[in-house]
Amino acid sequence: MDNTEKPIRLLQISDLHFGPPYLEQVGEAALRMANAQHQDAIIINGDLTQRAKRSQFEAAKQYIERLPQVPQLVVPGNHDVPLYRVIERLRDPLRLYREIISQELNPMLKIEGAVIVGLDSTAPRTAISNGRIFKWQLDMCDQVFSETPVGLARIVVAHHHFAPAPDHLRDSNMPHSKRAIERFSDLHVDMILGGHLHRAFIGNSLDFYPGVHRDRGIIIAQCGTTTSRRGRGREQEKNSLNQIEISKAMIAIEHFMYFQERDEFEMVSRHSFRRGSIPNAIPVSQRE
Numbered sequence: 001m002d003n004t005e006k007p008i009r010l011l012q013i014s015d016l017h018f019g020p021p022y023l024e025q026v027g028e029a030a031l032r033m034a035n036a037q038h039q040d041a042i043i044i045n046g047d048l049t050q051r052a053k054r055s056q057f058e059a060a061k062q063y064i065e066r067l068p069q070v071p072q073l074v075v076p077g078n079h080d081v082p083l084y085r086v087i088e089r090l091r092d093p094l095r096l097y098r099e100i101i102s103q104e105l106n107p108m109l110k111i112e113g114a115v116i117v118g119l120d121s122t123a124p125r126t127a128i129s130n131g132r133i134f135k136w137q138l139d140m141c142d143q144v145f146s147e148t149p150v151g152l153a154r155i156v157v158a159h160h161h162f163a164p165a166p167d168h169l170r171d172s173n174m175p176h177s178k179r180a181i182e183r184f185s186d187l188h189v190d191m192i193l194g195g196h197l198h199r200a201f202i203g204n205s206l207d208f209y210p211g212v213h214r215d216r217g218i219i220i221a222q223c224g225t226t227t228s229r230r231g232r233g234r235e236q237e238k239n240s241l242n243q244i245e246i247s248k249a250m251i252a253i254e255h256f257m258y259f260q261e262r263d264e265f266e267m268v269s270r271h272s273f274r275r276g277s278i279p280n281a282i283p284v285s286q287r288e
């Protein structure tokens with residue numbers, strides 16, 4: 001049976017920031033939208049809280065429980081580790097996340113037609129805001145995707161971004177992000193889903209790092225902040241989410257923004273990508 005015949009629909013939300021920045025009216029609009037449409041899975045790209053407090057995690061958990069009860073994959077963000085509680089930050093930075101949200105910091109989700117790997121990109125001991133991906137996490141991806149049947153969508157989820165947004169704001173990529181992209185490309189990863197930047201962008205890894213597989217870029221779908229007042233750049237004071245449809249031949253990403261006048265999320269752009277490699281995009285003579 002071909003598992004990719006039926007399109008898969010994913011909802012991608014991120015940077016909820018429960019605590020002072022959380023916008024309840026926007027959060028309710030996102031819930032209405034999520035519950036009004038069919039989803040096969042929901043991806044939450046981290047920063048569930050503003051300051052990793054118990055009450056903030058509990059509010060985030062209650063919110064997640066009100067989302068459609070379909071498979072969910074959640075990863076932590078840098079705001080889910082304490083910033084000022086230094087001893088906790090050093091000793092057990094994701095204690096409350098594990099206790100209240102999920103024990104699994106690097107979750108894997110298999111749904112019909114897709115395998116999704118979540119990576120904990122937080123770096124509480126080495127960075128304030130930026131993240132990192134360890135080699136063992138790439139090895140884990142290697143193990144999972146090397147056992148994944150051809151044809152299933154392969155998706156990596158992390159809070160931090162592997163490629164910069166194409167605007168003029170300064171954001172540091174994670175260290176060694178090119179190494180990670182190269183591994184993902186070797187593993188035929190279709191798409192990377194990220195958050196952290198508080199503004200959406202939808203693009204292709206080849207624009208950031210052509211690497212050795214210039215006939216096979218990885219789709220990058222960054223999600224803005226879905227429910228907080230912390231939007232940046234083109235999404236300053238804005239909120240957004242993405243809806244993703246994966247079929248056998250194509251991946252389509254619809255970018256939704258919240259409009260206060262109508263109190264709802266509405267689609268503002270649609271981005272379509274052909275899945276898999278594009279044969280002969282590079283002359284054979286130039287291949288290694």
Ligand SMILES: [Fe+2]
Nearest residue numbers: 015047079196
């Ligand atoms: Fe954030």
